[in-house]
Amino acid sequence: MPIDMNEVTFKVFRFDPEKDKKPHWQRYRVALRPGLSVLEGLLDILDHQDGSLAFRFSCRGAVCGICAMYIAGTPRLACRTQVAELKREEITIAPLPGLPIIKDLVVDMKPFFAKYEQIRPYFLADAVPGEKESLQTPQQRRALAEYIDCFLCGLCHAACPVAATDRRYLGPAALVKAYRFIADSRDGHTDARLALALGEDGLWRCHTIFNCVEVCPRGVDPTHAIQEMKRLAVWRRLAGKTRP
Ligand code: SF4
Numbered sequence: 001m002p003i004d005m006n007e008v009t010f011k012v013f014r015f016d017p018e019k020d021k022k023p024h025w026q027r028y029r030v031a032l033r034p035g036l037s038v039l040e041g042l043l044d045i046l047d048h049q050d051g052s053l054a055f056r057f058s059c060r061g062a063v064c065g066i067c068a069m070y071i072a073g074t075p076r077l078a079c080r081t082q083v084a085e086l087k088r089e090e091i092t093i094a095p096l097p098g099l100p101i102i103k104d105l106v107v108d109m110k111p112f113f114a115k116y117e118q119i120r121p122y123f124l125a126d127a128v129p130g131e132k133e134s135l136q137t138p139q140q141r142r143a144l145a146e147y148i149d150c151f152l153c154g155l156c157h158a159a160c161p162v163a164a165t166d167r168r169y170l171g172p173a174a175l176v177k178a179y180r181f182i183a184d185s186r187d188g189h190t191d192a193r194l195a196l197a198l199g200e201d202g203l204w205r206c207h208t209i210f211n212c213v214e215v216c217p218r219g220v221d222p223t224h225a226i227q228e229m230k231r232l233a234v235w236r237r238l239a240g241k242t243r244p
């Protein structure tokens with residue numbers, strides 16, 4: 001980006017299913033200022049140029065995961081993406097791919113969360129003793145810290161080429177959460193959880209492409225979680241702990 005540039009163009013995907021027959025792109029000029037994030041740029045447009053533009057945000061500080069979008073060809077959080085760091089005169093901003101569009105940059109996350117529900121993201125019955133605390137050592141807690149940190153933004157799912165071509169594939173986010181419970185010393189339902197993750201649309205569909213690792217804003221490594229579950233599944237089969 002030239003040093004003296006004081007404006008940048010946001011090329012934004014627009015589509016209102018209630019009014020438009022098909023999507024189109026709309027360009028807006030946004031004044032540059034130090035520290036301008038893509039989200040702040042979108043808010044400038046909303047406040048001063050076009051109140052009809054729809055997008056989601058909440059925390060503005062990379063805490064909630066709601067502002068996930070497709071920015072300059074990569075799934076990113078809008079609030080965490082600095083305009084200056086993109087080094088472009090024109091920044092393309094589109095909704096996360098592979099999900100139904102509600103309006104403009106707002107997608108319907110129901111299909112994403114339906115996959116999350118499939119892995120049963122809660123302690124299974126009888127896993128936690130009801131009346132007393134279920135203690136963990138600091139080491140046991142550390143083993144799942146990374147996976148608890150996942151805030152379900154959907155960026156990894158949007159970056160995954162397998163999820164893009166196979167709508168039934170559970171995808172990296174749901175599989176991370178499956179491993180989060182397997183890694184939890186209080187759960188103890190490894191076989192049942194592996195069975196949920198191992199189905200036809202589960203972890204063997206992962207081609208170990210690592211896109212999910214690259215885009216995760218929380219430093220979670222979905223590929224590692226998936227590989228660990230594959231290793232566990234094979235080991236348990238060889239040890240005769242699961243049926244062929
Ligand atoms: S693993 Fe990372 S990219 Fe994927 S949903 Fe969780 S926080 Fe988002």
Ligand code: FES
Nearest residue numbers: 058060065067079
């Ligand atoms: S607005 Fe919460 S993560 Fe961006």
